[in-house]
Amino acid sequence: MEHSILETINLTKKFGNQKAVDCVNVQLNRGDIYGFIGKNGAGKTTFLKMISGLSTPTSGTIELFGCRGKEVNQQYSRVGVLIENPGIFPELSAYENLKLKCICAGIRKKGYINEILDIVGLSHTGKKKTRKFSVGMKQRLGIAMALIGEPELLILDEPINGLDPEGIAEIRDTIVRLNHEKKQTIIISSHILEELSKIANRYGIIDQGKMVKELTKEELVSECSDKLELKLSHPEKAVPVLKDMGFCDFKLIDSETIHIFEQLDRSGKIVMELSRQAIEIKSIVVVGLGIEEYFLQLTGGVHHA
Numbered sequence: 001m002e003h004s005i006l007e008t009i010n011l012t013k014k015f016g017n018q019k020a021v022d023c024v025n026v027q028l029n030r031g032d033i034y035g036f037i038g039k040n041g042a043g044k045t046t047f048l049k050m051i052s053g054l055s056t057p058t059s060g061t062i063e064l065f066g067c068r069g070k071e072v073n074q075q076y077s078r079v080g081v082l083i084e085n086p087g088i089f090p091e092l093s094a095y096e097n098l099k100l101k102c103i104c105a106g107i108r109k110k111g112y113i114n115e116i117l118d119i120v121g122l123s124h125t126g127k128k129k130t131r132k133f134s135v136g137m138k139q140r141l142g143i144a145m146a147l148i149g150e151p152e153l154l155i156l157d158e159p160i161n162g163l164d165p166e167g168i169a170e171i172r173d174t175i176v177r178l179n180h181e182k183k184q185t186i187i188i189s190s191h192i193l194e195e196l197s198k199i200a201n202r203y204g205i206i207d208q209g210k211m212v213k214e215l216t217k218e219e220l221v222s223e224c225s226d227k228l229e230l231k232l233s234h235p236e237k238a239v240p241v242l243k244d245m246g247f248c249d250f251k252l253i254d255s256e257t258i259h260i261f262e263q264l265d266r267s268g269k270i271v272m273e274l275s276r277q278a279i280e281i282k283s284i285v286v287v288g289l290g291i292e293e294y295f296l297q298l299t300g301g302v303h304h305a
C-alpha cells in the first residue's frame with residue numbers, strides 16, 4: 001500500500017495574468033488530516049479543484065497514489081470530493097440523494113446508505129426534504145455524498161464555513177471518526193486556522209497563491225504556546241548553562257535567540273546564572289501568540305470573513 005497519497009510539485013494555476021495558485025508543493029501521507037488554510041481568495045478552492053481533477057493546472061505536477069500524467073485520471077475513483085455546491089436535489093430526502101449517487105456509482109450493497117447516514121449523523125432525517133435542512137445538515141450530506149464508494153482520499157473545501165459552533169463541532173467529530181475508523185486520508189480547507197487546530201495533524205498555510213508555511217500539529221502548538229524568549233549575543237554559550245540548570249525543553253532559534261518552553265517562572269534565576277557566567281543578555285520576555293494571531297502574522301493582514 002502506498003504511503004504517499006498525493007504529491008503536488010510546483011502546482012500553478014493562472015487566470016489571465018493572475019497566479020491564483022503559485023508553485024504549491026504539498027505532500028499528503030496515508031492517514032493525514034491536512035489542514036489547508038488561507039484567507040478568502042488565497043487560492044484554496046483553485047488548488048483543491050486541480051487535485052480533484054476538476055480543473056487543469058497551468059503548470060506543475062500532480063502525483064496521486066503514485067501515478068502521474070494520464071494515469072492520474074484512473075485514480076479518481078479512490079477520491080471523494082466536496083467542493084462548493086455538493087449537487088444536492090432539494091426535493092429529495094438525504095436517503096434518496098445518496099441512493100441516486102449510489103446508482104450512478106453502480107453500488108447496490110444492502111444497508112450501505114444507512115451506514116453512511118449514520119456516519120455523518122443524518123440517520124434521523126427520514127423523509128425530510130433536503131431543502132428543509134439546516135446549513136450544517138447540508139454540509140454533512142455533502143460529506144456523505146463524497147463518502148460514497150469508500151474513497152481513500154477525501155477532499156473537503158470549507159465544510160465548516162458558515163456553521164454555528166455546534167455544527168462545527170459535529171463536522172470536526174465526523175472528520176476525526178472517518179480518519180480513525182475508515183482510515184481515510186483527508187485534506188480540508190478553511191479560512192480559520194483555529195477551527196482545524198484540534199483535528200489536523202499537518203497544516204499548510206497559503207496566501208496569495210503561495211504556500212507560506214507548512215507545519216505539524218506539534219510545531220503549531222509550539223509556535224503558539226507561551227515561551228521564554230531569550231536574546232543573547234552568543235546563545236550557544238548559554239546552552240550548557242541552561243542544561244546545568246535542569247532545562248531540557250528549549251531550542252536555539254537563530255544567531256541571537258533561544259526559546260525556552262518550560263519553567264517560565266524561572267526567568268530571574270536564568271538572568272542571575274547567565275550573568276554569573278559573564279554571558280550578556282540582551283532581553284528576556286515571555287512571548288505567546290494565539291492561533292489566529294499567528295495565522296494573521298504569517299498572512300500579514302486581517303480576515304475578510
Ligand code: ATP
Pocket residue numbers: 015020038039040041042043044045046047191
Ligand atoms: P474563498 O475562501 O473565497 O473561496 P479561496 O482561497 O478558495 O477563497 P480561490 O477561489 O481559489 O480562493 O480564488 C483564488 C483567486 O483566483 C481569487 O483572486 C479569485 O478571484 C481567482 N479566481 C478563482 N477562480 C477564477 C476564475 N474561474 N476566473 C478568474 N479568476 C478566478
